[in-house]
Amino acid sequence: MSHALDATAGEIEAATVRDNRDNYLTDEWTVWSWLATTDHKRIALLYFASITFFFFLGGAAAALMRFNLLTPTGAIVSPETYNRLFTLHGVVMVWFFLVPAVPVTIGNFVTPLMIGARDLAFPKVNLLSWYLFITGGAITLWALFMGGLDTGWTLYTPLSSAYAKGYVVPVAVGIFISGFSSIATGLNFIVTIHRLRAPGMTWYRMPVFLWSLYSTSVIYVLATPVLAMTLLLLAFETVFRVGVFDPALGGDPILFQHLFWFYSHPAVYIMILPGLGVVSEIIPVFARKRLFGYKFVVWCSVMIAVISFFVWGHHMFVAGTSIYSAIVFSLLSFMVAVPSAIKVFNWIGTLHKGFIHFDAPMIYALGFVGLFTMGGLTGLFLATLAADVPLHDTYFVVAHFHYIMVGGMVSAFFGGLHYWWPKITGRMYPEMWGRVAAAMIFFGFNLTFFPQFILGYLGMPRRYHSYPPEFQVLNVLSSAGSTILAVAYLMPLFYFAWSLLAGARAPANPWGATGLEWQTPSPPPVQNFTSTPVVTEDPYSYPSPEAIQMEQAETGEARPNG
Amino acid sequence: MMQTLRPLLLVWLALLALLGVELGGAFLRLGHLFGGLLLLPAGAMVALVGLFFMRLRHASGLSRGFALAAMFWLVVLLGLGSMDPMTRTLHPVAMTTYP
The missing domain is CATH 1.20.58 (Methane Monooxygenase Hydroxylase; Chain G, domain 1)
Structure with missing residues (x-):
């Protein structure tokens, strides 16, 4: 993005080269200065630490489950423990990693930088949202470790309200509290994007990532209260035996599923929309091209957010809902494929005839495109009423949503983390290790989850502790893949830690990217910019491929950004 | 105050x-x-x-827009959600006694 700053590019580089002591990392050193900070960049790092903990906790539960499934009778844990493991995995991964992951970390860090603001609109609310998040997380963890829960992350009634052995209400309270964190975050992003954009930054000059965050925030604000209300009703029924969902008390168990999925299906898009935005940022940078069909891409984000509210019934095709309702929800579910597919076409259009550099963020982004497409296409199977009947509650569903949420979303998260790591820390990471980890994640992921499509097609139900011996080969392959995946996910922990200690100093703009966040030193100063930037051109204004070819011919350089 | x-x-x-x-x-x-x-x-x-x-009488168009959006989504929840119970085939069963 071209823009005019009061400070010249040379001054900015000079500020970066000298050991800048007034950046946000070195501004104050006390623990209190971190715990009471209202700086969006520091709060982003607090969130990074929190969700990394939750990610590896949920991942450990997944690893134990995959280890258990090495043998048909269950290798290490009892059926009861297995139920608690997949519940812990689901609850932690969905509500304490996937839902907040990109918005509260990368989004928190780069949103004000991308729009040329000093902070989010409500810095104190931003800090409050982190405290709400860790409070909710602590209560949930306490419940999960004191006795656990065996309902699965969906907490379906009457299982949860009448039969469950475990801490239903404390888990519901923890999720309830963390929901307020989501609402606070969404509110902050909406107001910030509306009110704090730099002069000249019109809506169509905003980076796609911000459009994605905006769409996500609308879902945060409008859908999360429905989950809060549902969890309150569940708690009321469990504690006071007020009949809402329990048929024995005059309630309707399907009502719980309607309310739960009215939030939780849009929540799938809360998880994936920011990932779509991250990938839309990375691909133009490493293809050295303008984003193909910018307006289509941004409006597709909005359309996905809107349509996400119309499709929740496809989770309930075999739950006893009416056939008429199921037909309508099936048709509506197909609609969401259209904007998703348009995005994929636009990324491919951007790559076409681009000068592609296979740096680690780009490898993650390309992996995302493949895995997201695979997850999306298999979603069409499940939206088809007749196909969903035999596939429902099998490993096909498990594989499908992991392709979207883990293959897609986690790849995008790692891609974004590598892309903005130099800006966040002021240090470069070892590029070779970044590429190796990205490739290993892609390979390990496919080895883990592709066999599960076949297992599901063959009829293996999900959430079972044991299985018939004929399914063992595919299960062993899947468990082997999970080992590779676990190692690949751990690798960035080590090389990022090394980067913090000994990585090369990052310049202000190591990728040669457009965008306001790259025009301020790495790491940024406390106030983000020395003066308010003015935006004068559209985003992703990279030179045309012909101009790059001419420049390369003249200079003899193969890589425009050195 | x-x-x-x-x-x-x-x-x-x-x-x-x-x-x-x-x-x-x-x-x-x-x-x-x-x-x-x-x-x-x-x-x-x-x-x-x-x-x-919410002081919507004095609020900006944006705030009113979000309030309207909330109402719209409520209509979606109730409208699409009621489609199922209103057209569902019920199969009455004996009441269950929970342990």
Whole structure:
């Protein structure tokens, strides 16, 4: 993005080269200065630490489950423990990693930088949202470790309200509290994007990532209260035996599923929309091209957010809902494929005839495109009423949503983390290790989850502790893949830690990217910019491929950004 | 300070009263014809929150837009959600006694 700053590019580089002591990392050193900070960049790092903990906790539960499934009778844990493991995995991964992951970390860090603001609109609310998040997380963890829960992350009634052995209400309270964190975050992003954009930054000059965050925030604000209300009703029924969902008390168990999925299906898009935005940022940078069909891409984000509210019934095709309702929800579910597919076409259009550099963020982004497409296409199977009947509650569903949420979303998260790591820390990471980890994640992921499509097609139900011996080969392959995946996910922990200690100093703009966040030193100063930037051109204004070819011919350089 | 809080407190008390009416109404056997009357106190509560807590009368177009969006999504929830129970085939079973 071209823009005019009061400070010249040379001054900015000079500020970066000298050991800048007034950046946000070195501004104050006390623990209190971190715990009471209202700086969006520091709060982003607090969130990074929190969700990394939750990610590896949920991942450990997944690893134990995959280890258990090495043998048909269950290798290490009892059926009861297995139920608690997949519940812990689901609850932690969905509500304490996937839902907040990109918005509260990368989004928190780069949103004000991308729009040329000093902070989010409500810095104190931003800090409050982190405290709400860790409070909710602590209560949930306490419940999960004191006795656990065996309902699965969906907490379906009457299982949860009448039969469950475990801490239903404390888990519901923890999720309830963390929901307020989501609402606070969404509110902050909406107001910030509306009110704090730099002069000249019109809506169509905003980076796609911000459009994605905006769409996500609308879902945060409008859908999360429905989950809060549902969890309150569940708690009321469990504690006071007020009949809402329990048929024995005059309630309707399907009502719980309607309310739960009215939030939780849009929540799938809360998880994936920011990932779509991250990938839309990375691909133009490493293809050295303008984003193909910018307006289509941004409006597709909005359309996905809107349509996400119309499709929740496809989770309930075999739950006893009416056939008429199921037909309508099936048709509506197909609609969401259209904007998703348009995005994929636009990324491919951007790559076409681009000068592609296979740096680690780009490898993650390309992996995302493949895995997201695979997850999306298999979603069409499940939206088809007749196909969903035999596939429902099998490993096909498990594989499908992991392709979207883990293959897609986690790849995008790692891609974004590598892309903005130099800006966040002021240090470069070892590029070779970044590429190796990205490739290993892609390979390990496919080895883990592709066999599960076949297992599901063959009829293996999900959430079972044991299985018939004929399914063992595919299960062993899947468990082997999970080992590779676990190692690949751990690798960035080590090389990022090394980067913090000994990585090369990052310049202000190591990728040669457009965008306001790259025009301020790495790491940024406390106030983000020395003066308010003015935006004068559209985003992703990279030179045309012909101009790059001419420049390369003249200079003899193969890589425009050195 | 009290002058600012007084109208808010009054509105809050009105909301509690309307909640009581709504709750009490749930125990009345109003039948299909008059059951919809229970939407009236609920609608009044929405209006009070919108007018006095959210101050929509003096709010910007953006705030009003979001308030309208919330109502729209509520209509989607109730509209699409009621499609199932209104067209569902029921198979009555004996009541279960839980342990």
